[in-house]
Amino acid sequence: MKNLGNLMKQASQMQAKMGEMQEKLQEMEVGGAAGGGMLQITLNGKFEVKTVKIDKALANPEDVEVLEDLIVAAFNDAKVKVEAAMQEEMGKLTGGLNLPPGFKLPF
Secondary structure, three states, rough: HHHHHHHHHHHHHHHHHHHHHHHHHHOOEEEEEOOOOOOOEEEEEOOOOOEEEEEEHHHEEEEEEEEEHHHHHHHHHHHHHHHHHHHHHHHHHHHHOOOOOOOOOOO
């Protein structure tokens, strides 16, 4: 029974750390870029767009499709970086446990 108590205590500690990690990730801001940095997007840890910066050279009303493609590319670049940061933080929390694919914490 003593082991069960320790297990519950560890689960409670992990849950508290998970909450702290989620708060930290929500405050994180990560930038993505496209077009050689001419278009930049900043996302937070909730994948919300915080800023968009567009070089004036891209503002061509005759070629809107290029601008649209660059926005998508910059967003996807930032999204990949946010996901990588989340994986890194999760690795710190789980102590390097190799969790099976699709396994989500908290339980």
